[in-house]
Every structure is written in C-alpha cells, then in structure tokens.
Amino acid sequence: MATPTVGRQAALEALARVREGELADRALDAAAHGLEARERAWTQELVYGTFRLRGRIDYLLGRLARDGVESLDPDVLDVLRLGAYQLLEMGSVPPYAAVSQSVDLVRMAGVPRAAGLVNGILQNLQRRREHISFPDARADGAGYLTTWGSHPRWLVERWMERFGPEQALALVEANNRRPELFIRPLGVSVDEAAARLRAAEIEAVRVGWSPDSLRIETPGTASEALAAVPAVVQDPAAALVVRYADVPAGATVLDLAAAPGGKAMGLADGAGRVAAADLSRRRVRRVTENARRVGWDDRIGVVVADGRMPPFRPADAVLLDAPCTGTGTLRRHPDGRWRVTPDDLAALTRLQDELLAAAAECVRPGGLLIYSTCSLEREENEVRVESFLAANPGWRVDATEAAPAEVRDAAGYLCVLPQAQGADGAFAARLRRPA
Numbered sequence: 541m542a543t544p545t546v547g548r549q550a551a552l553e554a555l556a557r558v559r560e561g562e563l564a565d566r567a568l569d570a571a572a573h574g575l576e577a578r579e580r581a582w583t584q585e586l587v588y589g590t591f592r593l594r595g596r597i598d599y600l601l602g603r604l605a606r607d608g609v610e611s612l613d614p615d616v617l618d619v620l621r622l623g624a625y626q627l628l629e630m631g632s633v634p635p636y637a638a639v640s641q642s643v644d645l646v647r648m649a650g651v652p653r654a655a656g657l658v659n660g661i662l663q664n665l666q667r668r669r670e671h672i673s674f675p676d677a678r679a680d681g682a683g684y685l686t687t688w689g690s691h692p693r694w695l696v697e698r699w700m701e702r703f704g705p706e707q708a709l710a711l712v713e714a715n716n717r718r719p720e721l722f723i724r725p726l727g728v729s730v731d732e733a734a735a736r737l738r739a740a741e742i743e744a745v746r747v748g749w750s751p752d753s754l755r756i757e758t759p760g761t762a763s764e765a766l767a768a769v770p771a772v773v774q775d776p777a778a779a780l781v782v783r784y785a786d787v788p789a790g791a792t793v794l795d796l797a798a799a800p801g802g803k804a805m806g807l808a809d810g811a812g813r814v815a816a817a818d819l820s821r822r823r824v825r826r827v828t829e830n831a832r833r834v835g836w837d838d839r840i841g842v843v844v845a846d847g848r849m850p851p852f853r854p855a856d857a858v859l860l861d862a863p864c865t866g867t868g869t870l871r872r873h874p875d876g877r878w879r880v881t882p883d884d885l886a887a888l889t890r891l892q893d894e895l896l897a898a899a900a901e902c903v904r905p906g907g908l909l910i911y912s913t914c915s916l917e918r919e920e921n922e923v924r925v926e927s928f929l930a931a932n933p934g935w936r937v938d939a940t941e942a943a944p945a946e947v948r949d950a951a952g953y954l955c956v957l958p959q960a961q962g963a964d965g966a967f968a969a970r971l972r973r974p975a
C-alpha cells in the first residue's frame with residue numbers, strides 16, 4: 541500500500557476532529573502541526589475548501605453512491621469529500637493522483653474494504669461531473685442554494701425570506717469565496733502603513749468603504765505585514781464597528797467579550813484606557829499577545845470574566861461584541877454553516893439579552909453602550925436592541941456619521957452585508973444612556 545501525502549493525512553485528521561466538535565481552525569492547527577509552510581497552506585486550502593463546498597460535493601457524491609451519502613461510513617465519506625474537492629477545485633492536482641491518493645487514504649484510515657468504492661465513485665465523478673444537473677435556480681431556489689450553493693436549508697430559507705432570492709444567491713456566493721487578507725494599522729495612518737508595506741515589498745490597497753483597513757495583495761505575507769507595521773489582522777467589517785462606535789478620545793472603555801482582541805486594539809488607538817475581558821482564559825491570552833506585539837500592554841488591561849457579572853465600575857463606554865451565530869463570517873469559518881443550528885440561535889439570543897443587561901449597568905450616566913455581532917440574523921441584532929430599548933426607557937440610539945453612510949441604515953445601526961460589501965457581515969448599535 542502506498543502512503544498518502546502528509547498533507548492529505550492531516551486533512552483527514554482535521555475533518556475527523558471537526559466531527560468530534562472542534563472548530564476547523566483549531567482542528568487544522570492540531571492536525572497540520574509540524575508541516576512545512578507550503579504543505580500546510582495546501583492542506584488548509586483542502587480542508588477549508590472541502591467545508592465550504594461540502595453541500596455541493598455531498599450532492600454530487602449522493603448521485604454516484606448507490607445508497608446515498610448517509611449510508612457511508614463517516615471516514616469513508618470524509619475521504620470522498622477530500623478527493624472530490626481535489627478533483628473539482630484543485631487544478632494543480634492531477635485527477636489520477638486525487639483518486640489514487642484517496643484510495644490509499646481510506647486504506648490508511650482502517651477501512652480497506654472501501655478502497656474499491658472510493659476508486660469507483662471518484663472515477664465516476666471525474667467522468668460524469670459535467671453531466672450531473674443541480675436543481676434549477678428559478679424553479680427551486682432553496683434546492684439550488686442548498687446543493688450548488690452548499691449551505692444548509694434552514695439558513696437559505698430564512699435568507700430567501702429576509703433578503704429575497706437574488707440577494708440570498710449573492711450572499712451564498714460571497715460566503716463561498718476565499719476570504720482576502722486585511723489588516724488594520726494601529727497608531728499610524730493607513731497611507732503611512734501602505735508606504736511602509738511597499739518598502740517591505742508588500743502591496744496593500746485601501747478599502748473604499750472601510751477607511752481604517754488595508755487589503756494585502758501580496759499572497760502569503762500576513763506575518764511579514766505585521767512585522768512591517770503595527771497592526772492587527774482584521775476584516776474591514778470588524779474595523780468598521782470600532783469606527784462606528786466613535787468613542788471620544790481619552791475615554792475609558794470596557795470591552796466585555798474581547799478575545800482575540802481586534803476591536804479592543806482598535807479602541808485603544810484613540811481611547812484612554814481599555815479593559816478587555818472575556819470568559820475564555822485560552823482566548824484571552826491572544827488579547828495579551830496582540831497588545832504586546834504592538835507594545836500596547838500599558839493601554840489594554842486584560843481580565844478573565846463572565847460578561848454577565850462584570851467586575852467593573854461604570855465607564856465612559858462599553859463594547860459588547862456579543863457571542864453570536866457568526867452567520868456574517870461563514871466565508872472565514874466555512875465549518876460554521878454546518879455547525880450552527882436554529883437551537884443555537886435561540887440559546888444565543890437569551891445569552892445576548894443577559895449580557896446586554898449586565899453591560900448597561902457598566903455604562904456611566906450619559907455614557908455609551910455599543911452592542912455588536914458578526915451575525916446577519918435580525919433576532920441577534922435589531923430585535924435584541926429594540927427589546928433592550930423597550931425595557932430601558934431613556935436609552936436611545938445615538939449614531940454619528942463616523943462610519944460611511946453606505947453601511948449605516950435608516951435606524952442608525954451599522955449594517956455590513958457580505959453580499960453588498962464583499963467582506964464579512966457585521967451589525968452594531970451605538971446606544972446612549974440617559975444622563
């Protein structure tokens with residue numbers, strides 16, 4: 541038996557870890573530990589791509605497996621998914637290698653009896669892929685977005701209802717694109733940062749609708765970019781939350797769900813002092829690392845704390861970047877679409893209400909509360925804010941013009957949509973406590 545490449549072995553292990561409940565980025569870190577940089581990048585593309593297109597791949601495999609994909613052993617199905625992704629999307633992999641390596645992989649996974657099945661299905665996929673039809677986009681929009689669009693049905697149905705079929709299609713397409721790399725410079729202007737990056741032979745361009753962000757155009761240069769300028773890696777939608785918050789210079793800010801710290805760092809670039817708290821001890825370490833990397837340990841104090849019982853005196857401004865379903869960041873976290881359920885949505889809205897009530901207690905009279913999520917779902921966004929406002933007379937939405945008009949809606953909320961802006965989604969509400 542030939543040995544599959546280490547990248548493919550790591551990819552299969554990462555998929556198994558995700559099945560056990562790990563997040564894809566952590567599963568990949570563990571499985572691809574020790575791989576050389578190129579092999580690791582290749583493995584990441586294979587794993588993330590397989591999650592991104594899992595719905596499409598499963599539909600195709602389902603047309604070729606005699607009893608459907610549900611009947612397959614989970615390891616065998618994962619081997620088939622990885623093989624199918626290589627055949628469909630990785631032009632650098634010759635089809636014979638995608639097939640024969642998958643056969644070796646399923647043997648190595650301890651299911652040698654499935655070698656013939658894997659060989660047959662993948663050979664068939666390669667031969668018949670152009671002839672397998674998907675549900676018609678017009679006649680069966682949800683069917684099309686579920687299969688070709690590779691999203692779970694409950695999400696596409698709610699998005700079709702909310703945004704209409706065309707925008708739902710655009711959203712699904714945006715989620716299926718590979719995310720670009722963005723940074724937010726800290727303590728230097730974006731123009732100065734772009735010039736320093738150019739001197740380090742890294743091309744970076746401004747993002748029209750997000751004035752604090754730079755898109756890095758030179759591939760594979762994230763760590764070089766961070767070595768060349770003080771910055772955090774951050775999607776422009778997240779950078780916009782900080783701009784929209786428009787916290788007065790010198791203010792004391794509490795960030796109650798702060799890890800890994802991108803927004804805390806943005807807030808510290810202007811505010812007086814930021815206290816960054818998070819429930820997760822592991823994740824909160826990343827806030828400390830980020831602050832240390834740019835020499836801002838003195839601006840950001842880091843605390844492990846439950847935001848429902850915040851150990852703080854009232855401050856000028858509080859950011860609650862709440863835990864959420866993350867439906868605005870599915871292109872960056874492609875396993876997220878298969879993980880999140882309608883039950884999670886219900887549980888998260890309860891947690892968001894509790895966190896909002898506790899965050900409000902931490903705002904001094906006349907101070908600011910910024911509530912934000914990276915969800916697209918109204919229940920986690922407008923509905924939470926409006927229920928908070930109804931229960932807390934005197935509080936009001938106090939939007940400024942700090943964020944560009946195209947990302948502010950009529951109610952004064954920040955509203956960034958992947959299908960409109962082509963980046964992550966984000967929502968924020970800037971609320972003022974009565975004096």
Ligand SMILES: C[S@@+](CC[C@H](N)C(=O)[O-])C[C@H]1O[C@@H](n2cnc3c(N)ncnc32)[C@H](O)[C@@H]1O
Nearest residue numbers: 797798799800801802803819820846847861863
């Ligand atoms: C959307 S993330 C925050 C991202 C962060 N603001 C940033 O910009 O890097 C939500 C965070 O909420 C934290 N969290 C979840 N439940 C919490 C709770 N009860 N109290 C405080 N933090 C909580 C999670 O650990 C997670 O780090």
